[in-house]
Amino acid sequence: MNEPREESLLVAAARRHQGVALPVWFMRQAGRSLPEYRALRAGTDMLQSCFDPEMVAEITLQPVRRHDVDAAVFFSDIMVPLKAAGVGVDIVGGTGPVIEHPVRSLGDVRALPELDPDSLAPISEAVRRTVAQLGDRPLIGFAGAPFTLASYLVEGGPSRDHARTKAFMVGQPDAWSELCARLAGYSAAFLRTQIDAGAVAVQLFDSWAGALSEADYREFVLPHSRTVLAGVVDVPRIHFGVGTGELLVTMRDAGADVVGVDWRTPLDAASRRLGGQTAVQGNLDPALLQAPWPELARRVRRVIREGAAAPGHIFNLGHGVPATTDPDVLTRIVELVHAEAPDLRAAAGWSQ
Numbered sequence: 226m227n228e229p230r231e232e233s234l235l236v237a238a239a240r241r242h243q244g245v246a247l248p249v250w251f252m253r254q255a256g257r258s259l260p261e262y263r264a265l266r267a268g269t270d271m272l273q274s275c276f277d278p279e280m281v282a283e284i285t286l287q288p289v290r291r292h293d294v295d296a297a298v299f300f301s302d303i304m305v306p307l308k309a310a311g312v313g314v315d316i317v318g319g320t321g322p323v324i325e326h327p328v329r330s331l332g333d334v335r336a337l338p339e340l341d342p343d344s345l346a347p348i349s350e351a352v353r354r355t356v357a358q359l360g361d362r363p364l365i366g367f368a369g370a371p372f373t374l375a376s377y378l379v380e381g382g383p384s385r386d387h388a389r390t391k392a393f394m395v396g397q398p399d400a401w402s403e404l405c406a407r408l409a410g411y412s413a414a415f416l417r418t419q420i421d422a423g424a425v426a427v428q429l430f431d432s433w434a435g436a437l438s439e440a441d442y443r444e445f446v447l448p449h450s451r452t453v454l455a456g457v458v459d460v461p462r463i464h465f466g467v468g469t470g471e472l473l474v475t476m477r478d479a480g481a482d483v484v485g486v487d488w489r490t491p492l493d494a495a496s497r498r499l500g501g502q503t504a505v506q507g508n509l510d511p512a513l514l515q516a517p518w519p520e521l522a523r524r525v526r527r528v529i530r531e532g533a534a535a536p537g538h539i540f541n542l543g544h545g546v547p548a549t550t551d552p553d554v555l556t557r558i559v560e561l562v563h564a565e566a567p568d569l570r571a572a573a574g575w576s577q
């Protein structure tokens with residue numbers, strides 16, 4: 226048997242025994258903010274690139290080399306398992322996922338294809354290549370949660386108010402339930418593939434769950450996200466959404482070890498809402514990456530201090546890195562977190 230690798234800072238934080246050191250990574254750290262990414266991707270379609278193991282491994286590693294972050298996040302997309310299953314989906318630059326045949330009825334739901342596990346073989350291969358080059362640094366796998374995926378399928382593309390999705394959810398609850406069960410199956414298979422090939426933690430992105438009331442989330446969404454998270458109990462599970470300050474407890478109850486928090490809720494308040502028992506991830510406002518460095522550094526330190534109130538903290542942004550970000554700013558944030566977090570956390574009374 227292989228020697229167990231030393232537990233990474235990321236996994237220790239998720240398991241709530243991290244000490245004063247603070248792991249840092251960024252959602253969307255791989256991608257358009259990096260000139261080396263833009264050069265590599267030039268001329269290759271987004272979803273096509275996700276099925277090219279060599280390209281995926283290289284893009285995943287780019288931000289690790291450049292920023293010295295404490296984790297890599299697998300370069301892929303939440304739509305990849307749908308593409309693998311044969312759903313007509315494209316990712317259109319400047320827009321996002323666009324669906325050829327939006328799902329609006331029970332018939333449409335039942336027409337969604339089964340996912341043949343063999344179709345994810347390029348994903349396994351990409352994870353294996355990535356992990357082989359990462360050394361001891363952990364790889365985070367991810368998937369989209371059923372609600373966020375359903376929103377793209379029902380709307381046919383990105384939406385501000387998710388009105389068609391909500392109408393489908395409350396108006397055709399049985400069809401909704403079948404749709405989410407199918408999507409939970411896609412996402413669970415995508416996560417399992419990444420874990421079996423070497424990912425040591427996962428993040429479930431329910432980016433748009435914040436559009437829901439707590440009651441609707443609990444009734445229509447939680448059971449399906451729980452199915453996905455229950456399939457991957459062997460690794461730490463991070464559960465993230467935007468605007469989910471009212472859903473933190475419910476998203477934890479769906480089966481998360483770490484709750485992702487956006488910039489609207491201070492991490493100490495988030496931790497109190499969670500009863501002081503759950504690790505948190507976040508939560509620098511991505512828009513502030515454009516702010517003058519001294520002010521940005523002040524905000525980074527504030528996030529570090531507030532995060533010390535939780536029994537585990539993974540430093541991140543409150544959402545993904547914007548495409549226009551100066552990558553040097555991200556490198557400076559990593560340096561600051563590594564240099565100053567131990568003292569700041571100790572001074573903030575971190576005592577576990």
Ligand code: CP3
Pocket residue numbers: 251252253254255256257266271298299300301302303304316317318319320321322367430432545
């Ligand atoms: O570094 C990482 O975080 C890993 C890569 C990653 C991508 N997508 C790469 C990507 C991850 C984790 C995702 C998840 C994802 N994809 C989510 C959930 C996270 C979130 O941001 O809330 C969502 C909602 C999607 C759907 C999606 N894919 C959108 C909205 C877009 C942007 C479209 C645009 O051009 O504005 C994409 C495309 C996408 N996914 C890009 C990248 C690097 C950009 C593609 C390009 O280079 O043109």
